Amino acid sequence: MDEAPQNSLDSRMHDLAALDRRLAEYLPAEQRQRVNRAFEVGDHAHLGQTRKSGEPYITHPLAVAEILAEMHLDADGICAAILHDTLEDTSLTHADIVREFGQSVADIVDGVTKLDKVNFQSRMEAAAESFRKMVLAMAQDLRVILIKLADRLHNMRTLGSMAADSRRRIAKETLEIYAPIAQRLGMNRLKGELQDLGFQALHPFRHRVLEAHLKARYGDRREGMNRIQHTIAEKLKYEQIPFRLISRVKSPYSIYQKMRSEHKDLSDVLDVYGVRVLVSEPLQCYLTLGVLHSLFKPVDGRFRDFIAIPKANGYQSLHTVLFGPGGTPLEVQIRTEDMELMAERGIAAHWAYKADVSAAGNTAQARARDWVAGLVDQHTQTASSLDFIESVRVDLYPDEVYLFTPKGDILALPKNSTALDFAYAVHTAVGGHAVAARVDQKLVPLRTRLSSGQAVEIITAASAQPQIGWLEFVVTSKARTAIRHALKQIQHEDSVEIGHRLLDRALEQLGTALENISTAALDAVLAEHRFKRIEDLLADIALGNRMPQAVARALTRDASVLELGQAQRPSENILITGTERGVVSFGNCCHPVPGDDIVGFLSAGKGIVVHQRECPNAQELAKTPDRAVQIAWDREVQGDFKVGLKVVVDNKPGVLATVAAAIAECNANIDTVEYQERDLRTAAMLFVIEVRHRKHLADILRRLRRAPVVHAVGRLVG
Structure with missing residues (x-):
């Protein structure tokens, strides 16, 4: 036998054995046998195909399956992971998979399959349509997105074999779409690795500089960190609170994002260290918080309670920042072991894939299903795949504000959301008929930005309807999509x-x-x-x-x-x-x-x-x-209409303010203004203003002619 094929076979069987050992931790023998059969079918289907690195192609689906096995995904999900590229890249058909593994596995594989075989006008349109199809498949089965994320993670781990332009494109897509999706689904460990690999591929020099800086700084202060952890451990033992301590250093990507968002230099970013305290019960989280605040002074305004008010993805934890020895900020997260599992794995924790998710009692999965259902609603109202993916991109921002309805329910919305975004979050019909809002009992316009903790009530009118100007200030994709529709x-x-x-x-x-x-x-x-x-x-x-x-x-x-x-x-x-x-x-x-x-x-x-x-x-x-x-x-005309004016004025400072004030006194808005010509004595200015009718325009012209600085004013036609 030729040595190269034999080595290739040995490598594949080694990978399969490693996967089987992982599956043996939670799957019975008969289900592992189905996974082995999926490997045989996938290996035969991909026979002769290789990756850019030269490895047999089946090594990629096996690696994806192992990532999912770490999450304890069920047998159908693992089988679909091994077969996830067969419909796209081999002669295997949907019917073949149904016959061998059942309808569920075949539908998951079909949901993951990209649309590369369809002709699109651009790569961007193909990617958008592929993403759109994946979202619809997610609505049927959340395992689709788990496989897609694991597929992207392994591709990112092996990105070095790709051409430079492909690396940058894939890394950008990972940072903009797939890492935020992982965060939205509560899968923080996977999200963190996707972000770090994406940052490393997109900005390799910046990544190296930050990584070296973090290692050097941690090395300099390791002794101090150890002392802090020892102090915390001794105090918790004294208070008889069972705990587990995990120390961590922020990733290069999170440091980079902090530098960009807060416009700081590397030397100014001090809170790069963190400690996670894991306890048994939610009540112990609050007791631990009190212990830590008695040991070290907390930084004002940096405490967040995500246990009482969980994030939209189901994440729960207490966050605080302490002044450590020497004034170095120390980020601390306090949560239970179960919250830790949910924070790391999100929807993959305590996996339940059946339609009756309420029976599983899995908050992260229930929230994920609600989110995906919202995406499907947007899909039905958005004609273009590019518009759809852009609306989803808006919905993936991690920063949130938490708001109260008049009944005391909590709504989580993206940062900078307006009262109108809140209205659409309550119900599309409420948003469509909104005219104003009450925020903490004060009457405010719909464009008002909201802050966490505010109580919001929407005022509606049956005759009101969406206005095109609303698109200029809404933030959420649900509001934007509903208004456009x-x-x-x-x-x-x-x-x-x-x-x-x-x-x-x-x-x-x-x-x-x-x-x-x-x-x-x-x-x-x-x-x-x-x-x-x-x-x-x-x-x-x-x-x-x-x-x-x-x-x-x-x-x-x-x-x-x-x-x-x-x-x-x-x-x-x-x-x-x-x-x-x-x-x-x-x-x-x-x-x-x-x-x-x-x-x-x-x-x-x-x-x-x-x-x-x-x-x-x-x-x-x-x-x-x-x-x-x-x-x-018509006899009754509504709205504001633009009209052009030419105003000849004295050429001296302050004239523009005088003319603008005269127009404003007549309740007219200025759309644009520019200087057309100048000489030593006079200047001509061209205005485009908004008026209701000819009489309104006549009032403005009369008011301008009375201004001492105005020599002449006339309407522009043609």
């Missing part, structure tokens, strides 16, 4: 209504009406343009993608309803209220406002673009009459 729905409804009016006018020109069009003629036009419903066709007309005249002619080409005597009769104006945003927009060249004589033109993808009739661009567009739309202002 609602705005699209509103835009679609407006588009259908405007499209209906445009088609009605076009049909009137031909002497008929939409209700006179036969079902067969309508179905033929819908099929020709590949629309499922007439609402989709009407919306496409409103957005300027189809000319209403062309659609009207198509609907009536075989009709006998045309009355030639009525054809070409003048149609009525379409009235606009200013609330049809997304369907009706206003030209930036002339900035029409209510009261102006206006004309509209259909523009592909934009809908109706409104111009002043005297605007030079409108006169040019009039050369394409098919795109012209007869429009006028």
Whole structure:
């Protein structure tokens, strides 16, 4: 036998034996036999395939399985881990796996499988769609994400064989997506290793510098740390509190993040040491806290109680920072052994994968399922995979604020969340109808940032609806996704209504009406343009993608309803209220406002673009009459409308403030301002301001003309 294949076989069998020894700690013999069978199937399927390092490919799935065996994952999960790349990289099919190992294993493997075989426009889109698919699979079975995280961890451990650009791309993705997911699921040990490996691959020089610095500093102060631990141990023994002490040094990545977030130099980061005290019962955590605060002075404002108020991922612990000997800060975490297991393994602790998670009493898994269910809700409301992954990225921030509902329930939201984020966290319907909030009994606007411990009540109104401006200040992905979905729905409804009016006018020109069009003629036009419903066709007309005249002619080409005597009769104006945003927009060249004589033109993808009739661009567009739309202002117009002003003023300091104050006195907002020209005596400034109508604009012009520093003011058109 050739020596290389024999060595390869020996290596694979050695890895399998190591895995079996690990599984023997918690799995019975018949289940380990299934795992051995999965190895045989996977080894045969990957036969001849190698990794970038030259090793047989099966060594990777085996390593992933061993990582999961350390977490005591069940037999189905281990089998799926060994087979997780077979659907993507081998001839093995979903049906083959179902036949050999059952539906559960096959579905887990399918959930982990990436979509590399589908053609996407970019690598980014492929990764986003793959992630989206994985989230949907997670909703069915959380073992999908456990395998994906273990797969990423082993890939990071063996990243050295990859090209430099691939290393950087994979490391960046790990730090931005996979490490935060591990943290969100409470798997802190795995998260820490992913972060450190990602940091090392992305910034190797910075990692080396920080690692060397930490080793040197710990070496210098090891004796002092030992004295502190000895003091703590003696005091806890005296108080008869059973305990276990674990000393730790912060990782290079956590030091790097602290330096960046707090804008500190390396020499300024002092709290790099930590001690973890593990006790038996929750009550002993608080007793231990009292003991430590009697030994060393606590740093004010650095105490956090995550036992009474757990983190969103189920993490529980007491955190405090003490002044050690010499004034060196010492971070201390106090928790029970069970809390330690949950903190290290998260959803993988006390593994329970069945649908009835409540029966398992596993808080981390219940919270994880709630989080994944929320992701699935976002998926149903987000059309683009890239938008979806961006919304998930926002939801993975670790810093949180803890807030109280009027009933005393606690909600955890990302740092810098607003009252509107809180409203959407309570319920999408509450967010959609929110108008204001009460924070600690004080009335505040929806954009108000919230802090931990505040009691928040949302004030709603049945007539209120989401505004596009809300997207500028909300933080949570749930709020952002729900607002976008609602705005699209509103835009679609407006588009259908405007499209209906445009088609009605076009049909009137031909002497008929939409209700006179036969079902067969309508179905033929819908099929020709590949629309499922007439609402989709009407919306496409409103957005300027189809000319209403062309659609009207198509609907009536075989009709006998045309009355030639009525054809070409003048149609009525379409009235606009200013609330049809997304369907009706206003030209930036002339900035029409209510009261102006206006004309509209259909523009592909934009809908109706409104111009002043005297605007030079409108006169040019009039050369394409098919795109012209007869429009006028409705009797009741809402909203603020931009208008351009040219103000000639004295060229001296303080003039801009005087003009801005005059505009503000008239309750108008300034959108932009710039200097157009200057000489020694005067300067011309161009303003774009927001007004409600022509009368409001006239009031502003009169107020500006009364200002002593203003020589002339006029409206810009064209």
